[in-house]
Amino acid sequence: xxxxxxYGPRDLRLVEEPVPQPQPGEALLRVRAVTVCHSDIHYYRxxxxxxxxxxxxxxxxxxxxxxxxxxxxxxxxxxxxxxxAVEPAISCGRCRFCQEGNPNLCEHLxxxxxxxxxxxxxxxxxxxPEFLFPLPANFTAEDGAMLEPLGVALHSWDLAHxxxxxxxxxxxxxxxxxxxxxxxxxxxxxxxxxxxxxxxRRDLAAELGARPVSPEEDLERFAAAHTRxxxxxxxxxxxxxxxxxxxxxxxxxxxxxxxxxxxxxEDQLLITHHVVRRKGLTIRIAxxxxxxxxxxxxxxxxxMVDVRSxxxxxxxxxxxxxxxxxxxxxxxxxxxxVVCP
Numbered sequence: 001x002x003x004x005x006x007y008g009p010r011d012l013r014l015v016e017e018p019v020p021q022p023q024p025g026e027a028l029l030r031v032r033a034v035t036v037c038h039s040d041i042h043y044y045r046x047x048x049x050x051x052x053x054x055x056x057x058x059x060x061x062x063x064x065x066x067x068x069x070x071x072x073x074x075x076x077x078x079x080x081x082x083x084x085a086v087e088p089a090i091s092c093g094r095c096r097f098c099q100e101g102n103p104n105l106c107e108h109l110x111x112x113x114x115x116x117x118x119x120x121x122x123x124x125x126x127x128x129p130e131f132l133f134p135l136p137a138n139f140t141a142e143d144g145a146m147l148e149p150l151g152v153a154l155h156s157w158d159l160a161h162x163x164x165x166x167x168x169x170x171x172x173x174x175x176x177x178x179x180x181x182x183x184x185x186x187x188x189x190x191x192x193x194x195x196x197x198x199x200x201r202r203d204l205a206a207e208l209g210a211r212p213v214s215p216e217e218d219l220e221r222f223a224a225a226h227t228r229x230x231x232x233x234x235x236x237x238x239x240x241x242x243x244x245x246x247x248x249x250x251x252x253x254x255x256x257x258x259x260x261x262x263x264x265x266e267d268q269l270l271i272t273h274h275v276v277r278r279k280g281l282t283i284r285i286a287x288x289x290x291x292x293x294x295x296x297x298x299x300x301x302x303x304m305v306d307v308r309s310x311x312x313x314x315x316x317x318x319x320x321x322x323x324x325x326x327x328x329x330x331x332x333x334x335x336x337x338v339v340c341p
Contacts, residue, residue, distance in 0.1 A: 002341065003122035004320040005057045009047045012321045022070060022126040027078055029066030029086070029127055032141035034120045035311070036327045036337045037063050037149065038174065038240055040113065042265060044324045050267045054115050061339070062088035062113040064120030065135070065144030066127075077129050085144040085293055086120065087131040088112035104155070104290040111288075121320060123341045133293045136301050142338050143300060146175075146307035149336075150300070151292035153179040156261045157187070159284040160234045164188035167232040169223060169251040170210065172239025172262060173201040175310050175336045178208060180236055182305045185209045191226050195219060195239075195247060200333050215247050223251040231256065238262050245271050254279045261286045313337040 001019045006012055022028045040060045042049045064086050071078040078084070090110040091103035098106050113119025135144050153176050162168065168189050170180045173196035184192045185208070194205035194212050202212035213222050223231045231253035237244050240262030249271045252258055258281050260269070276283065299305040312335045315323040323337045 001123035002317055003059050003118075004317055004339075005059055006043060006054060007057050009045060012044070012324060014318055014320070017122070019124045020126045022072070025072050025128065026126045027068055027072055027075075027129055027132060028070035029084065029125050029132075030069050031064055031066045031120050031123060031125060031341045032083065033145040034061040034064040034339045034341065035142070035145045035149070036061075036323055036339065038327070039263060041324065041328045042263065043113075045328055046265060049114075049263060052115060056115065058113070058115055059118035059121050060113045061119035061121035062111065063145050063148040064088075064112075065141040066120070066125065067141075068132075069124070072129060075129055078132060078134065083135045083139060083141055083144055084132040085135060085147045085297070086112070086127060087133070087293060088119070088148065089288060090117070090128070090131060102290060104288045121317065121339060121341065123317070133297065135297065139300070140308070141340075142311050143307055145338060146310065146336070147293060147296045147300065148289070149175050150179050150296040150305060150307055151289035152176055152261070152286070153183060154292040154295055155289035156180070156236060156238075156259050156286040157183050159286055160236060160257050160259045162187055162189070162234055165190050166234055167191040167193075167227050169193040169195060169232045169235040169248065170205075171195040171235060171237045171244045171248040171251070172241070173198075173205045174238065176261065177238040178204060178310060178335070179305065179307070180238060181205055181208045181210045186304050191232070193223060193226065193232060193251065195244075195251070198330060201335070204335070215243070219247050220250040227253065230254075233257065234259070236261060240264050242266055242268055242270050245269060246275070249275050249279075249281065252279060252281055255281075257282045257284070259284045259286060310336045311338050315339045317341040
């Protein structure tokens with residue numbers, strides 16, 4: 001089978017490998033779609049995220065959907081031919097954090113596309129059935145792959161403790177930010193500010209129901225002007241850039257909530273202390289997602305959230321390096337790129 005492996009920064013190679021053989025209790029999947037996340041871009045560009053360094057050849061890709069080729073004997077959960085969304089986080093289910101209902105914080109966690117576990121940018125993978133979610137008949141493989149970023153958006157939204165009628169600022173309008181705007185709309189936000197430096201993404205945010213604003217504006221004043229002088233109740237930073245952390249904090253009212261989702265390449269959290277202290281902000285940090293796939297599937301199935309229109313570019317596995325360069329450089333109006341092995 002073909003695999004796309006990262007051998008070092010900006011060194012992706014298409015290699016031939018044996019088709020993996022499922023162990024007892026595992027399913028064999030034919031990978032059908034992998035969407036490129038900016039977490040993948042960190043490894044592609046820098047060879048690391050924070051202190052997690054890729055030192056061995058690595059198959060990237062944690063947002064993926066597969067087709068069941070072989071189901072485990074006696075398993076009634078999966079059928080051959082099913083399209084399944086793949087939970088990239090393999091938690092142990094036994095540690096303190098799993099037992100407390102936080103599998104995303106598992107102390108024995110493995111994560112697809114993060115060293116030492118290979119991800120989905122290959123033709124076949126083996127997987128435990130408990131981390132696979134069969135999709136409704138009208139879902140495409142791309143829809144299935146997009147459930148992972150939607151799951152991240154949902155978990156981050158949960159952390160915000162949003163109330164119907166609240167106001168919100170989404171700082172960063174990449175795929176997760178645009179999904180956040182949709183969640184804000186259906187959750188009953190009375191004002192949705194979308195902060196984004198790229199004009200084409202601001203335009204799409206406006207189409208989805210947000211009030212677009214450039215970070216070059218006075219964000220604190222802009223937020224106050226559209227929230228009766230107070231600032232927003234909730235700000236969610238999804239930009240993955242250090243300046244966006246401060247931008248988000250400055251939009252929030254006294255006593256409001258700030259959720260940090262993005263991963264900056266500098267591996268730093270930098271916010272002016274007196275801003276968050278004097279406002280008395282509650283700050284939450286999102287760690288991937290947890291237990292969100294059933295809700296994500298339901299929202300897409302009921303057409304309450306649109307994931308399909310966010311996929312703007314498609315590539316074959318042989319074009320993987322081209323896809324990564326496009327995403328890394330924000331070229332050609334890119335929102336989300338999908339690679340089809």
